[in-house]
Amino acid sequence: MLKAKKIFMPVLIALVMFCLTLSPALRVTAQANSTPSIVKITGDKAKKWVDTTQHAIEKGEVKKVAPLSTFDFEGSQVYDIGGGVTFVAVPLHGNYSLTSNVTVFFKDNAVLQTNETLITKNVVGNFQVNKYLNGVLTISKDTGIAYKTNDQMLAENPTSGIQPMGKKKLLACLTVALGVSGTVATLIVAACAGVCGALTPVTAPVCAACIGGFAVVSGVGITGAVACFNLK
Secondary structure, X not given: OHHXXXXXXXXXXXXXXXXXXXXXXXXXXXXXXXXXXXXXXXXXXXXXHXXXXXXXXXXXXXXXXXXXXXXXXXXXXXXXXXXOEEEEEEEEOOOOOOOXXXXXXEEOOEEEEEEEEEEEEOOOOEEEEEEEEOOEEEEEEEEEEEOOOHHHHHHOOOOOOOOOOOOHHHHHHHHHHHOOOHHHHHHHHHHHHHHHOOOOOOOHHHHHHHHHOOOOOOOOOHHHHHHHOOOO
């Protein structure tokens, strides 16, 4: 029994820490959705949301780490995940990999929270993933994946670049669902596994938002990509 408690406590602590990365408002909204529902917003409505996001960032209403000069507002994508929550995913340029983004969640035009994924080349030549919640570092890890330039990743075939992480079935599923390369799928797993690894009515919409935050994801297949994380 003592041994079981020793194993259980770290798991419990990890789950508590994960729940703390979701704002109370976003947790309540997520609980109302038993399945991930994500709808891409386009046209004038999307532009209004992007303008709202840019204004909030420039006014300092959004806590962020990446310099404003790296934000590609024109390349932003806007999604509705139900419960009155909309998020805007802004890709980053400069020294960041094309898979880097700042995702701002809104409810009733008010900022709920900001998730930031900064992917760079570290000193040993691998992809480094740093994730922030409202400007506070929550995850920092060396993926062990050799760094590739944006051009190299974009030139990859969807079936190439799958890394031997013991998750080949998951990665293959993501490449099919999203039409991305194995390298990008591996980076999505590295960035989103924390919220997608144990799907519940609370985490599924947040998982969908994490996947949807990647600029290389078109919005088609995101729900299917979420389901990929349930593969055993």
